[in-house]
Amino acid sequence: MDRELYYDVAVVGGGSAGIAATIGAHDAGAGTILLERNPYFGGQATHSQVHSYCGFCTNGENWTQVVKGVGQRVLDKLQAMGKFDGFVVSPTGNMLMYQDPEYTKLALDELMQESGADYLLCAAVVDAEVKENRITKLICSDDEGLFSVHAKRYVDASGEANLASLAGAPVEFHCEQSGSLVFRMGNVRVGGDYSPAAIKAAVNRALADGVTGISAVFGTVGYVQSTEDYTVNIISLKIPGLDAATQTRCEMEGRRQVHLYAEIFKKYLPGFENSYLIYSGPRMGYRESRRICGEYELCKDDVKHSRKYPGRSIARGGWGAELHLGNEDVAYAEERGDKYFDIPVETLIPRQVDNLWCGGRIISADLAASSSVRVMGTGFATGQAAGVAAALSESNRCMDIPAIREELIRQGALI
Ligand SMILES: Cc1cc2nc3c(=O)[nH]c(=O)nc-3n(C[C@H](O)[C@H](O)[C@H](O)COP(=O)(O)OP(=O)(O)OC[C@H]3O[C@@H](n4cnc5c(N)ncnc54)[C@H](O)[C@@H]3O)c2cc1C
Structure with missing residues (x-):
């Protein structure tokens, strides 16, 4: 292959989680590249017109913001364009912000151009080479053919756990919840x-x-x-x-x-x-598909009881479980009010592949917990944590969790 690229960290997928992972890893000092198969960033926010960023705040009268960091930088960009002027209460009673995909595309372009990280649009990751439980390179495709990206560590922010699956990490496929063409x-x-x-x-x-x-x-x-x-x-x-x-x-x-x-x-x-x-569209939006089988599976009770994980939390979740199981009303499994839950670092770590971290919709969670953490505000937060963890760790088997948390706080994340 004539084109071979070398990095510390390679991130697959430029949706909410991948944007945050890339900037998080770069700001933590790693030479980082983001690979996105679409011609623009944003993931389902732009490619599937998912029209609101949820999960930045708790819901309820005394709501508070629970996601900042890179997610806040996206909001700041949109605000500078006159496309964000605060969170609003939706007709279903939740705190969110309505985004316009065309401006979100532009805001994310600018954010990536200013980030210092490298990025490629129109670049699909089609295979992964794995040796001794470590991914050694990605095979990517564009309209010129194939090229390789060699990195020391990787982040899967593909929304479908495509890299985890290609690398042989255990994943589960779910389709209990419906998708939609918006x-x-x-x-x-x-x-x-x-x-x-x-x-x-x-x-x-x-x-x-x-x-x-x-x-x-x-x-x-x-x-x-x-x-x-x-x-x-x-x-x-x-x-x-x-x-x-x-x-x-x-x-x-x-x-x-x-x-x-x-x-x-x-x-x-x-x-x-x-x-x-x-x-x-352009593309059907997927509420779920593959999720990794992680070192810890976030569960319904974590969400329901606003559980805290002192010393292990890398992000906060403020959204309730929101199940789209059929053609009738959405089931909001419980009212979360203005409380939040912690997301422990082990939810980002797949089994069996030592140099891979995951962020966004694919993190390890049961059905109810996944229907909460999949929202894009939370996706920015778990993505940023995956990027920072990948930047600072040789292996996901042996992480300096206090150092990862300290770096996330330095980057403005709420953990
Ligand atoms: C109908 C519907 C309504 C929803 N409503 C809301 C809502 O109101 N608010 C909210 O916050 N969330 C909502 N969600 C959930 C939310 O849109 C997703 O869970 C979220 O987009 C997941 O973010 P992500 O970054 O993990 O993945 P994605 O947004 O899916 O981004 C993944 C990116 O990875 C890229 N990619 C995948 N594979 C490869 C590859 N092999 N090579 C290169 N690139 C690759 C994709 O092209 C994509 O850009 C909704 C979802 C659906 C389907």
């Missing part, structure tokens, strides 16, 4: 009643009129600031595998439903009468 509608009357109850009533009217072929009555819409656009998140599809054939079927079915729902919203949801479909 779409954007223009020329909507701003400020109408687009609550889940209003959406449900509209969809039920369509069903009563004999409309068939849709997957859900529960849905949310998100206002795109300074426009007459709303993003719609309603389609509910189980994604039973990650092979291309399965994904092809799901994408096509999602697209078929996008057009059907767009017509339903126009006809049955007051405020959408004159709306039109702007675009969908």
Whole structure:
């Protein structure tokens, strides 16, 4: 292979977790590269129009911010562009911020350009070479062919545990929760009643009129600031595998439903009468797929009882368990109020591969805990921790946890 690149740390995936991992590792002193297969950063925030950054705060009257660090730097960038002016309460009663994918793309470009770390867009990691429980290099592909990235340590922030899986670390595949193809509608009357109850009533009217072929009555819409656009998140599809054939079927079915729902919203949801479909996706959003089997599996009780892990915590979770199991309402497993839980470092560590750390949606967690920590605010936090841990440790079997925590605090993270 004529192109061989050498780094201390290589990060796979430029979503919330990967951006934070890369900046975290670089700021901790490691020569770092970020590899992203899309032509822009942001992961599902940009590629699947997931319209709100959740998990930066606890929910409840006395809410507090629980994620800062690199995540805060993203918010600061968006604020400088006039695209963030504080957290808001959503129609489902949660604290979040609505993001506009086009500005988020630009904000993340600028953040990466200023970071000092290296990065490649349009670069897919397709294989990993492993020797004696350590990844020795990544095989990557772009439109020129294949190239290798050799690093001492690696971070998997791929959202699908693609690197962990390629490297032979134990992973579990889950599809209990549905995915969705989010779409954007223009020329909507701003400020109408687009609550889940209003959406449900509209969809039920369509069903009563004999409309068939849709997957859900529960849905949310998100206002795109300074426009007459709303993003719609309603389609509910189980994604039973990650092979291309399965994904092809799901994408096509999602697209078929996008057009059907767009017509339903126009006809049955007051405020959408004159709306039109702007675009969908580009890609189906996945709430879950692979998760690593880690050294510790975060569990429902950790979330429910706001458990603390003194001396081992590397991030805070403020979001409640939020289960999307079918086509009816979302199950918020418990009201979290304004408390947060700690995320211990062992949730980032896969078994059997000694120089790999994981961040974001794929960290080791049971169904309920995963439905909490997958949100992107928390993803920035676990990603940053994975990057710092990778920068400071020779192996995940032997980490200086106080030093990792000290560095995270120095970088402005809340742990
Ligand atoms: C319908 C839906 C609604 C949601 N609603 C919310 C919400 O309102 N708020 C919220 O905060 N979260 C929400 N989530 C959850 C959230 O979007 C994800 O859990 C989150 O994006 C995960 O972040 P991540 O960084 O781990 O992975 P991702 O955002 O998935 O990013 C992973 C990145 O890795 C890249 N990648 C993968 N494999 C490779 C490879 N082999 N080579 C190179 N690059 C690779 C991908 O292209 C991608 O850019 C929602 C999810 C869905 C599906």
